Amino acid sequence: MRDIRIIRSRHLHKIQRRHFIIFDVLPFLGTLIALGLLFYRPIRALEIGLFFSMWLITGFGLTVGYHRLFTHRAFSTSVAMSCIFIVMGSMAGRGPMISWVAMHRRHHELSDHEGDLHSPNLHGTTFFGRLLGFLHAHLTWMIEHDYPNVAHYVPDLMAERRLVAVNRQYYAWVLLGLFIPAAIGGLVSGSWWGALTGFLWGGIVRMFVVEQSMSAINSVMHTFGSRPFFTRDDHSRNLGVMALLVWGEGWHNNHHAFPYSAAFGLRWFEFDPGFLLIRLLELTGLAWNVKVPSREKIALRRARQQVQAEPEAAAELERG
Template structure:
């Protein structure tokens, strides 16, 4: 029986392969080129600063915008902030916001079960099959996959005309994310070399690192780490190191237990850069209705039987 929740077709698969080549393969090649150029001239504070700034901007666009706001409705913000978050997330080159949100909602619906687009746990036992699952979740699932029907998964998002309009300029925003560090590199250094290294380190290398970091949440965080919460049939796990590297995303078991929560780190010791940014928006009057589970609910989920702990996906 046909599953109307997903779309398949040669045209979609061609688009997926093209996106994979443009924003996964080419950034990898560009990263190798940037590393090779280190033999010609080492990088300095400018390149490191541009990399860090663009890593922060695009990473927050993904975790705060794409993930917590649009996919799960974890807080409310103004129109211009939400549009800016689409631009910031788009510059990461991880796909248009509406598509990303649809795929992530399907991931929560079917996490580590048949139909999950990027589970590492559906390829059998043994180290070879486990390695195959890791590579699939980290990278190769993006080459060709079922496309979630946005009319089914994200009707709330496609009903917002301004979001659809900004989302429609996805490729322009990706190019902007490459152009900004190139222009800044040229202006700061007053040289063509600065344009090149700004483009490479603030643009290409940053895109590659952000992509690999976000993909590691799909792979590593469904294979390794702690499970303080029982979740509905998935293998989501917490990895503190990934929380630091991925803007708070590494508290993945926490997130699967409370998908609606704006905070992925649920304890004072769980560093969550994305949530700190949301709190800063709230303090500035730019975010409200910030959803965080009550302490007693967190405690109850820790002791609940899995069958009694089905998550609220929180994307109404």
């Protein structure tokens, strides 16, 4: 029986391969060029500032906009602010918002099970199988994959005409994300060299680093780390260092346990920059209906994890 939730199309596969070359292969080559130019002229504070500012803007566009707002409806905001988040996320070059959300909703539906587009855990348990799975989750799945049917996965977003209109300008927003650091670099330094290095470090290198960071959520965060919550047989994990590198996304097991939550870090020491931005927006009246699980729900879920772990530990002792 045909699965209406996905679309298999040679035309879409061609588009996916083209996107992979433009937004994954070329930024890698551009990063090599930027590193090579360091032998000619060392990196300056201007390039570092452009890199980190664009990394933060596009990262927040992905984690706060694409992920928490549009995929999980973890908070509400105005149409204007929603459009701004689409632009911020699009500048990362990780795909149009509607496509990204459809793929991520399918990921949660089938996490680490057959049909999950980027699970590292579906290629066997041998060393080679684990390595192949990790490579698939981190990179090669993007070359060609089934396309989630947006009519099934994102009907709520498809009904928002203004969001759809902004989403359609994806390539224009990507170019904007490259133009901004190039223009700032050129104007501040007063030279074409500053425009070039601004383009490279604030645009190309930043795009490559953001891609690696987002891919690590698929590969690293479903392979390494702790599992404080039982999450329907998926392998989502927490890794604190990744929370620093990926705007709070490192608390991935927390997120799979409470996907509706605007906060991925659920304890005071679980640093979550994305949630800090949402709280700031809430304080200024730009966000509302911010969803966070109660302490009781968190405690109940942790207790469930302990109950689940006891038979697993007993079985491990028997095997030992």
